[in-house]
Amino acid sequence: MDAQELKQYLADAPPSVVRLEIEKHFDALTDRQKRYAHFISRASFGGSRIVARQISPESEPILDFILALHKSSGGDWKALQAKAAISDQDLDHFLQYAAQFLGNNGNYKSFGDAKFIPRCPESAFAALAATSPDAQKFYDATTGAIFSTDKPALMHLGYPEQGHMTTYYPGSPDITKAEIDAVSAWMEKKGLLPENTRLARTKDGSFEIWIASADRTLPGEGGDIGNETEFKIEDGTLAGKTITLVYGDYSKEMALIAASIRGAAENSANENQKKMHDAYAKSFQSGSLLAFKDSQRFWIRDKGPMVESNIGFIETYRDPAGIRGEWEGFASMVNLERTRAFGALVDAAPSLIPLLPWSKDFEKDKFLSPDFTSLEVLTFSGSGIPAGINIPNYDDIRQTEGFKNVSLGNVLSAKAPDEKIPFIADKDLGIYQRYRDGSFEVQVGLHELTGHGCGKLLQETSPGVFNFDRENPPISPLTEKPVATWYKPGQTWGSVFGSWAGSYEECRAELVAMYLSCEFPVLQIFGFGDGSVNIDGEAGDVLYASYLSMARAGLTSLEMWDPKSQKWGQPHSQARFSILQCFLAAGDDFCKLEYNGDDLTDLKISLDRSKILTAGRKAVGDYLQKLHIYKATADVEAGVKFYGDMTHVDPEFWGKKVRDEVLRNKQPRKVFVQANTYLDEATGTVTLKHYDATLEGMIQSWAERQI
Incomplete structure (x- = not known):
């Protein structure tokens, strides 16, 4: 791999280290609620080594190498530097790599699935390893994989063959x-x-x-x-x-997790919470996913808890086959003020969903009103932290029993210092900066609630039994003919669409959000405008910021496309790129890329605000309708071909010129320093410890977690 190619895989210098602020929300809990949160937090972090093992063979020994160096140094990194006889720059590069590694729980990016390597020479790591027998043992166990780049395909997650x-x-x-x-x-x-x-x-x-x-x-x-x-x-x-x-x-990890979950069950606030954790404990002890599905049923019924959580093998993005889950778990506190807006959105959802571009034949018979809460995260264990969540992912539960939505408020609001914003024109920068958080909150709300929450899968639920009129099948708006495909007994959305399912569904949910964000009463729910259509008012500013943000996200997503393998490394990025393509193809000069020279160094997004409600929304609706109908009818052949075409990257313009400019302007992703909780066994009280938003603070927080 030449130096230019290698550059894109270097660890961020430095990563954007941001602290998840939680203290005031945690302090507001009762002692019992604090113990409940503590045990869920311990169970969640108990899976950290599982995540590492799910990423690469070297990730767990790298984790142990970092922790061994912290232990041997006592947190005095300057003293360790002197002992290893390495330069200030080499120490900085080690700490940057370590913080990014811990922020991703492994040596592949959680957002992008690409490997990252240290910026310092391998000799610096070897010198640090030599300062401690334990560090040396764990460093040797990495078998040189920290720095290895000799097999380009191994720089990305995917199929072994x-x-x-x-x-x-x-x-x-x-x-x-x-x-x-x-x-x-x-x-x-x-x-x-x-x-x-x-x-x-x-x-x-x-x-x-x-x-x-x-x-x-x-x-x-x-x-x-x-x-x-x-x-x-x-x-x-x-x-x-x-x-x-x-x-x-x-x-070993599952036993520790099950023990902590039993501690949470003992401190539950109600019978649904206790039954939920009993089912979790049974699942983690015995391996039963039927028990895990029961835990999700009780979780749905646990309405409006002060401490919200979920834990298990949840999202299937990183398995190349798209069916095996990565470990994650979270414990969080409800932000009552922001939750009120999401509650109003839930109330509005039954009137919003019929506005989507398909008939009631392709929609659930009844919208199952979920809990939708704004949460402040105490603990989120996994390879990365999302902005919002809609679970459970089991279609049979979602379609007939319900689901929950959560927005992670302190993740949404966390800001990196001196953050740069490329590709937004100077004339748009003020509006973008002022309203991007508000527009993103609207987007997350609509994405999780109405996006993932809408839609019916046409199914043969058991042999000869259908959830639609088989004798008079629904008419497809794409062909104006009766549908000819559906899900057979035992089939699920994930099993039929396989590795395409994750990105496809994220795209569908994003498009629902873009389509419904054009409804000004929705913007009013979040405090913008009076509900009347006014593209030039504050609500129009929020809508404009939302469409600009999506276009920019589609542009920057090219960082996650690998030109060698022609492979997308991140499902959300693949989806957002296709939505940018949708904007650009909308016509009527709705959206354009503007630049002067061939090198694209002045690349900016030009989006006509006055055409969002016309050309823009129509293009979004047409794209959304196709994705939705293909999904609803299990038409995997047409759906995958269509989505594959929409996410195709032309290698010359997009894959070379635009991507080079995106990489030149690449901004470090945020990594989050999370607090730890400590239980006094004698008094039953729980205390919280925060850490500085620094490279050293990130490492200390992990070292004191004792995973």
């Missing part, structure tokens, strides 16, 4: 996508859910499904598919092979 990095298929470099898909199809047919599993191919060509659980053996009551653990495949692609269920993946 394409040479990419993944640990969802451990010890199986030769496993093929076809084999992964075949095992997935077998699991779907058997009713074995995949989120807490990994898949290994044995030397004889058979397969092991590793199930995350504290127990290392089949539970006495049986697993989710009965008392068998070994299955001989008689026909199909896997004919003659054996599939074995292996319990106890991440056994």
Whole structure:
């Protein structure tokens, strides 16, 4: 890899370290609520090593290397520098790498799935390792992978057969996508859910499904598919092979997590919370995802808690097959003032959803009004922190029982010092800076509630039983003919659309938000305007900032596209790029890229504010309608082709010229320093400890977490 190529993989210098402010919200809790939050926080952070192992083989030893150096130095990094005899710059580059590593819980970016490497020479890390026997042991265990760049494909997460990095298929470099898909199809047919599993191919060509659980053996009551653990495949692609269920993946971590969850159950505020945590504990102890689904049912019923949480193998973006979940968990406090606006949005949702560009045949019979709360995060364990969440991800629960939405307020409001904003024209900068937070809050609200919360999947729920009129099928607005495809028994949205599902659904939800943000009564809910249409007023400013933000996000997303593999490394970025393409294709000079020279060094977004409600909204609605109907009808062939075309990157203009300018203006992503909680066993009181928003503060917070 030449120096120019290598440049894009260097660790941020420095990363934007931001503190998650939580103290006043935590202090407002009762002692029991503080203990409840403490145990959930401990359970969440208890999965940190799971996340590291889910990213790369070297991530956990790198984590231990950083923690060993902190321990041996006592936090005095200057003294350690002197002992290692390295320069000030080398120490700074180590600390920058360490903070970015901890902020991503691994050595691949949580937003982009690309590896990052230190800016200092390898000799500096070797010198630091030599200062402590433990540090040396863990550094040796990384086997040189911190700095290795000799295999370009390994710089990105993805399928093993394409040479990419993944640990969802451990010890199986030769496993093929076809084999992964075949095992997935077998699991779907058997009713074995995949989120807490990994898949290994044995030397004889058979397969092991590793199930995350504290127990290392089949539970006495049986697993989710009965008392068998070994299955001989008689026909199909896997004919003659054996599939074995292996319990106890991440056994030590799952046992600690289950113990902390039981502590949360003892401090629950109500019966739904207690049943939720009992179901969590059963799932984490035994590996049962049916028990985990029960936890999500109780979670939905736990309306308006002061301490909100969710935990488990949740999002499936990083598994190349798009079905296995990454560990995450959070504990947070409700911001009652901001929650009122989201509550009003929930109340308005039944009148907003019928405005979307499809008939009631493609919408749920009844909108299941969810909890929608604005949260202040105490703890978020995972590879990154989102701005909002809509879960559970199980379609059978979402379609018939409901879901919850949360907006993470202190994540939304966290600002990096001296943040630069490229690609916004000078004339737009004032409005953009003034209203980007407000517009983003509106966007998150609509995205999570109406975006992920809308839509019906046409299903054959069991053989011969349909959730639509099979004799008189709905008429597709795309073809003006009766629909001819639907989900068969056992199929889910994720299993049908596979690795495309995550990005496709994020795009659909973003488009719903862009479409409905044009409704001025929605903007009024969040305190902008009086509900009347006024594109030139304050509400119009918010709408303009929202469309500018989306266009800019689509532009900067090219950082996440790899020209070598022609692969998108981040589902949200892929989605936002396609929405920018939608804006540019809207016609009527609605959206353009403006620049003078061939090198694009003065690249700016030009967006005609006066045409948002006409050309802009129409283009968004047309794009949204296609994505939605293809999803609703399980038309994977047409849906994937269409979305693939919308997310295609022309290599010459977008992949070279525009991407080069995006990389030249790349801004460091924020990494968050989170507080720790401490329980006094004698008194039952919990105290909170904050850390400085510095590189050293980030490392200290992890060292004192004792994961």
